[in-house]
Amino acid sequence: MVASCFADGLERWVTFSQAERQALARLEERQRSVKRGTVLVRENDPSGDLFVLREGTAMSYVLLDDGSRQILRFLFPGDLLGTPALVYPRSPETLVALGDGVVCPFDRTAFTALLTEHPRLAAVLLALHQADRAALTDRLAALGRTSARARVAGLLVELRRRLLLAQQVRADGSFIPGLTQEEIGDATGLTAVHVNRMLRQLEDERLIARENGRVRLLDEPSLARTANYVDRFGTLNLDWLPPAR
Amino acid sequence: MVASCFADGLERWVTFSQAERQALARLEERQRSVKRGTVLVRENDPSGDLFVLREGTAMSYVLLDDGSRQILRFLFPGDLLGTPALVYPRSPETLVALGDGVVCPFDRTAFTALLTEHPRLAAVLLALHQADRAALTDRLAALGRTSARARVAGLLVELRRRLLLAQQVRADGSFIPGLTQEEIGDATGLTAVHVNRMLRQLEDERLIARENGRVRLLDEPSLARTANYVDRFGTLNLDWLPPAR
DNA sequence: CGCAAATTTGAACGTAGTCAACAAGTGTGG
DNA sequence: CCACACTTGTTGACTACGTTCAAATTTGCG
Numbered sequence: 001m002v003a004s005c006f007a008d009g010l011e012r013w014v015t016f017s018q019a020e021r022q023a024l025a026r027l028e029e030r031q032r033s034v035k036r037g038t039v040l041v042r043e044n045d046p047s048g049d050l051f052v053l054r055e056g057t058a059m060s061y062v063l064l065d066d067g068s069r070q071i072l073r074f075l076f077p078g079d080l081l082g083t084p085a086l087v088y089p090r091s092p093e094t095l096v097a098l099g100d101g102v103v104c105p106f107d108r109t110a111f112t113a114l115l116t117e118h119p120r121l122a123a124v125l126l127a128l129h130q131a132d133r134a135a136l137t138d139r140l141a142a143l144g145r146t147s148a149r150a151r152v153a154g155l156l157v158e159l160r161r162r163l164l165l166a167q168q169v170r171a172d173g174s175f176i177p178g179l180t181q182e183e184i185g186d187a188t189g190l191t192a193v194h195v196n197r198m199l200r201q202l203e204d205e206r207l208i209a210r211e212n213g214r215v216r217l218l219d220e221p222s223l224a225r226t227a228n229y230v231d232r233f234g235t236l237n238l239d240w241l242p243p244a245r
Numbered sequence: 246m247v248a249s250c251f252a253d254g255l256e257r258w259v260t261f262s263q264a265e266r267q268a269l270a271r272l273e274e275r276q277r278s279v280k281r282g283t284v285l286v287r288e289n290d291p292s293g294d295l296f297v298l299r300e301g302t303a304m305s306y307v308l309l310d311d312g313s314r315q316i317l318r319f320l321f322p323g324d325l326l327g328t329p330a331l332v333y334p335r336s337p338e339t340l341v342a343l344g345d346g347v348v349c350p351f352d353r354t355a356f357t358a359l360l361t362e363h364p365r366l367a368a369v370l371l372a373l374h375q376a377d378r379a380a381l382t383d384r385l386a387a388l389g390r391t392s393a394r395a396r397v398a399g400l401l402v403e404l405r406r407r408l409l410l411a412q413q414v415r416a417d418g419s420f421i422p423g424l425t426q427e428e429i430g431d432a433t434g435l436t437a438v439h440v441n442r443m444l445r446q447l448e449d450e451r452l453i454a455r456e457n458g459r460v461r462l463l464d465e466p467s468l469a470r471t472a473n474y475v476d477r478f479g480t481l482n483l484d485w486l487p488p489a490r
Numbered sequence: 491c492g493c494a495a496a497t498t499t500g501a502a503c504g505t506a507g508t509c510a511a512c513a514a515g516t517g518t519g520g
Numbered sequence: 521c522c523a524c525a526c527t528t529g530t531t532g533a534c535t536a537c538g539t540t541c542a543a544a545t546t547t548g549c550g
Contacts, residue, residue, distance in 0.1 A: 062382065062383075062386050064386060064390055064391065064473050065470075065473055068390045069390070070382075070385060070386035070389045070390045072382045072385060072386075083375060084375055084378075084379060086371075086372060086375055086485065087372045087375040087376060087481050087482055087483065088375070088379070088480060088481070088482065089480060089482050090480070092379050092382070092475075092477070093382065108485065109485070112368070112485050112486075112487070115364075115367070115368050115371070115487070116364065116368075116487045119360075119361065119364035119367060122360070122364060122367035122368055122371060123357070123360050123361075123367055125371055126331075126360070126367060126370055126371055126374070127331060127332045129371070129374045129378075130328060130329055130331055130332045130333070131332060132378070133329075133374070133377070133378065133381065134329060134333070134337050136378070136381050136382070136385065137307065137315075137317045137337070137338065137381070138307075139385060140315060140317060140381065140384060140385055140388060141307050141309060141315035141317075143385060143388040143389045143434065144315045144388045144431075144433070144434030145309055145313045145314070145315045145434060146309065147505080147506095148505075148506065180527085180528060180529085181528075181529065181530095182528080186389075188389070189388065189389030189390060190506075190507090191506075191507055191508080192528085192529085193506090193507075193508080193509095193529095193530085193531090194505090194506055194507070196529065196530060196531085197506090197530090197531090200530080200531090225310075228309050228310055230337075232337070235333060235334060235335070236332050236333070237332055237333065237334050238332065240331065240353065240354070240357050241357075242357065242360070242361045392537080392538095393537075393538065425495085425496065425497090426496075426497070426498095427496080435538075435539090436538075436539055436540080437496085437497085438497095438498085438499090438538090438539075438540080438541095439537090439538055439539070441496095441497065441498060441499085442498090442499090442538090445498080445499090457547090458547090491550105492549100492550095493548105493549090493550090494547100494548090494549090494550105495546105495547080495548080495549095496545100496546080496547070496548090497544105497545075497546065497547080498543100498544080498545070498546085499542105499543090499544080499545095500541105500542090500543090500544105501540100501541090501542090502539100502540085502541085503538105503539080503540070503541095504537105504538095504539075504540090505536100505537090505538085505539085506535105506536090506537085506538095507534100507535080507536075507537085508533105508534080508535070508536090509532105509533090509534085509535095510531100510532090510533090510534105511530100511531090511532090512529105512530080512531085513528100513529080513530070513531100514527105514528080514529070514530090515526100515527085515528075515529085516525100516526085516527075516528090517524105517525090517526085517527095518523100518524085518525085518526100519522105519523090519524090519525105520521100520522090520523085520524100
């Protein structure tokens with residue numbers, strides 16, 4: 001039996017019945033390895049499979065008419081990718097691997113079958129969506145109302161938190177962002193040049209340290225404060241879910 | 246029997262069974278009228294009821310440490326309000342009426358009961374969430390990557406589209422935004438002063454006209470183009486939903 | 491009518507963008 | 521193994537978009 005990376009991630013909040021776990025595992029029967037830059041879904045292409053990200057990181061972004069890019073989300077192992085395919089005949093966003101990794105593609109119908117056979121899973125997804133949405137609105141507030149420095153700080157804090165869960169942070173607290181400064185800029189609504197300046201500034205302020213590609217947050221609380229950072233997945237409460245079947 | 250404003254809105258995309266419609270109507274048994282400025286939920290307050298917005302408009306926003314405000318969403322009749330209450334013990338956002346209106350408050354447990362008794366509704370909500378999410382990411386891209394002029398144009402286009410559905414646009418195409426310029430600024434990440442300048446510029450360019458509080462879009466296609474506007478609720482496809490029961 | 495809130499405009503300022511040049515990596519093929 | 525091309529990172533000088541501050545005007549409302 002294939003273990004479910006997706007279920008593993010969710011079990012931080014819910015416990016699944018044997019039947020549910022098996023059903024979820026079925027989504028990850030097929031595997032496909034990808035390398036940095038592999039495009040899983042391209043904006044405006046007809047919707048196809050969905051994916052569970054098993055290993056590595058990925059991102060989704062949109063391109064604007066003038067060619068500029070807005071990165072919407074960074075994705076980590078256990079995340080569900082390409083859900084817009086459920087309702088849009090053409091994908092509203094591009095999905096790209098940020099590093100070498102493994103994804104499990106599965107058919108849309110497999111997903112809808114899952115929802116009808118295990119209604120509780122629909123409720124779980126609905127709940128997770130709330131958290132996802134809160135994270136998005138946090139970013140909205142960051143782009144609309146905070147300084148470049150705060151946005152870069154926020155990205156680093158968030159990145160470290162996610163990489164911690166994926167065991168990608170060394171004992172000394174250092175990690176490899178795995179993003180170019182241009183990508184950081186496209187996520188935070190800045191230019192690569194200005195991202196560079198903000199990183200330098202944070203370094204000069206002894207809030208972060210950088211050496212050969214690794215970053216260390218020297219004062220995470222302070223960084224989190226300047227970024228208005230709130231962990232939207234920490235206070236999640238799913239007690240109201242119907243009992244497992 | 247109480248008609249369901251929520252169901253009515255959804256029936257643009259799905260048809261409900263009699264049983265489903267009745268279940269939805271039960272959410273709107275209680276009514277409460279509100280006037281401009283009424284706070285339905287305050288950020289960080291313990292989560293309470295959810296609401297269906299029956300008449301009028303509302304908005305949700307967050308406040309940052311420095312006192313600045315980011316408006317997350319404008320809400321219109323038929324919208325479901327306060328869903329974060331489902332998973333967060335404290336509300337991540339404030340919910341305020343933007344004008345006189347009527348809301349139907351209902352208990353969280355009523356909602357969870359609905360989901361278990363009518364699994365298909367959970368799927369519908371999941372689908373709608375995708376559209377909601379796409380709309381949010383559009384705004385993210387707007388804040389991160391477009392000019393002040395484009396953002397204000399986009400807000401006007403979106404506003405008109407929503408007010409059309411709510412029968413709030415006159416035959417001549419004019420409508421009352423129902424927002425102060427400060428609110429427009431807090432939604433678009435600008436200052437009230439700059440919003441004013443952008444409105445004046447759009448007026449000078451003959452893209453909009455303003456007279457005693459009413460706005461008319463003289464060249465909507467052009468406005469929509471500069472704003473990268475995409476109607477995320479137009480291309481929605483919900484054919485994959487399980488059959489009604 | 492009189493007050494408070496909202497709008498409007500101008501002038502000065504500052505944050506972030508643009509343009510440009512160079513340095514430091516990174517990978518490829520000769 | 522090194523030369524070369526290419527991407528990424530770094531820094532400086534200049535520009536510009538949007539903010540800030542301030543004051544005047546209009547609008548809505550009790």
